[in-house]
Amino acid sequence: MYGWYDFPGNIDKAPTSEGVYLLAETDSENGVIYAGRADNLRQRLSEHPDPQNPCLHRKSINYFPNQETDDSERREKELINRYDPECNRTS
Numbered sequence: 001m002y003g004w005y006d007f008p009g010n011i012d013k014a015p016t017s018e019g020v021y022l023l024a025e026t027d028s029e030n031g032v033i034y035a036g037r038a039d040n041l042r043q044r045l046s047e048h049p050d051p052q053n054p055c056l057h058r059k060s061i062n063y064f065p066n067q068e069t070d071d072s073e074r075r076e077k078e079l080i081n082r083y084d085p086e087c088n089r090t091s
Contacts, residue, residue, distance in 0.1 A: 001065035004028075007045075014042040014066050020075045021045060021066040022083070025059060033059050034087040035079040037072035055087035 004027040005013055014021070019041045024031040034056060038044030045064060049056035069075045080088050 001067050004063045004065050007061050007064045011042060011045045014045050015068055016040050016042050017068050018070060018072050019066055019068040020072050020079060021064055023061045024063040027063045032083040032085050034085045035076055035083060037076040041066050053087055
């Protein structure tokens with residue numbers, strides 16, 4: 001991940017390319033609540049919080065780091081395994 005940006009104020013700093021992102025309540029790895037991937041990071045971040053994910057509506061999303069990658073599916077799985085974000089859990 002590269003840098004922690006204010007959400008939603010700095011979404012325009014996200015690239016329009018493929019990559020992965022984290023949503024967090026604090027600007028540290030301890031605050032990560034969601035990991036996602038997108039073909040267009042800026043567009044996807046502007047769609048959050050996702051209405052299909054009630055967990056994200058209960059949380060205060062304040063920060064997002066993002067990373068460009070051409071293998072976002074693999075990288076997203078790595079991030080979910082590393083952080084075990086609450087809003088990615090299905091059970």
